[in-house]
Amino acid sequence: GAGVSQSPSNKVTEKGKDVELRCDPISGHTALYWYRQSLGQGLEFLIYFQGNSAPDKSGLPSDRFSAERTGGSVSTLTIQRTQQEDSAVYLCASSLFPGGTQYFGPGTRLLVL
Amino acid sequence: QQQVKQSPQSLIVQKGGISIINCAYENTAFDYFPWYQQFPGKGPALLIAIRPDVSEKKEGRFTISFNKSAKQFSLHIMDSQPGDSATYFCAAGVGGGSEKLVFGKGTKLTVNP
Numbered sequence: 660g661a662g663v664s665q666s667p668s669n670k671v672t673e674k675g676k677d678v679e680l681r682c683d684p685i686s687g688h689t690a691l692y693w694y695r696q697s698l699g700q701g702l703e704f705l706i707y708f709q710g711n712s713a714p715d716k717s718g719l720p721s722d723r724f725s726a727e728r729t730g731g732s733v734s735t736l737t738i739q740r741t742q743q744e745d746s747a748v749y750l751c752a753s754s755l756f757p758g759g760t761q762y763f764g765p766g767t768r769l770l771v772l
Numbered sequence: 773q774q775q776v777k778q779s780p781q782s783l784i785v786q787k788g789g790i791s792i793i794n795c796a797y798e799n800t801a802f803d804y805f806p807w808y809q810q811f812p813g814k815g816p817a818l819l820i821a822i823r824p825d826v827s828e829k830k831e832g833r834f835t836i837s838f839n840k841s842a843k844q845f846s847l848h849i850m851d852s853q854p855g856d857s858a859t860y861f862c863a864a865g866v867g868g869g870s871e872k873l874v875f876g877k878g879t880k881l882t883v884n885p
Contacts, residue, residue: 663815690871701778701861701875702816715872750815757871758804763815 661685663764665751671770672741680736680767684753691734692761693726696748705749708734709757741771776864778876785883791849793879795862798843804865806873807836807847811858819860820847852883 664683672678684691693705704718708728719725723741728734738745748768752761777796785791795805803824808816822829822836822845829836835848849856859880863873 692871694875699877701776701877702863702873704872704874707871709871718872752815758865760806760818760821761873763808763817765813765815 663751663753663762665749665764665767667767668765669768669770671772673772674743675740677737677739678741678769680738680749680769682734682736682751682753682764684732684734684751685755685762686732688753688755688762689731690754690757690759690761691728692752692754693734693736694750694752695720696750696766698747702750705736738769741769743771745769746771776862776874776876778862778879780879781877782880783882785852785881787852787854787883787885789852789883791852791856791881791883792846793860793862793881794844794846795864795876796842796844797864797874799864799866799874800843801866802864802874805836805838805845806863806865807834808861808863808875809858810861810878816861849881852881854883854885857881857883 666681691708694702706726707715723739726736748766750766752763806821807819809819810816833850838845859878861878862876865873
């Protein structure tokens with residue numbers, strides 16, 4: 660596909676469970692970003708990957724959140740021991756180069772019961 | 773320092789009218805100001821962006837006005853159409869690019885036919 664894809668599109672989980680969210684960036688894009696969008700709120704930056712550089716994790720809200728990017732392409736955001744306040748839409752974006760236009764995927768809607 | 777304040781939260785405009793959304797920022801290091809449009813169930817999409825070396829940028833019916841001294845920028849949608857009904861987010865970035873965009877909380881625009 661031509662755009663950023665994310666899976667699953669929806670995820671319902673129980674409090675305390677771990678979840679993994681996947682992002683497939685646009686082919687050839689070197690930069691990848693994760694954001695969180697809570698109801699009625701703007702997008703909150705979580706983490707940024709650029710090539711082989713160490714990721715910028717400054718936006719991760721707690722040590723329950725982690726992310727990796729394998730082979731400079733696919734990325735996985737993991738939330739351990741989910742809490743109800745983790746319920747949100749998790750958006751992934753990629754750009755051709757740092758500072759380039761960010762193209763967003765459709766997001767994963769996470770509901771923690 | 774890192775906040776971007778957006779107003780109004782919601783806006784209702786008649787078809788053919790002008791929609792105006794305002795944003796203000798504090799961090800003078802910001803040098804990239806994009807606007808994103810988001811339809812329900814979709815990720816945000818870049819609409820138009822401006823850098824502080826110009827005071828206005830126009831693309832079709834969409835215009836960004838930028839006031840560097842006041843640290844404010846706004847989106848004007850001329851001849852608003854029902855298809856423009858969406859949520860609009862302003863954002864700001866540092867370092868000549870768009871890493872770690874800071875987003876406003878969004879404005880839900882409804883254009884009545």
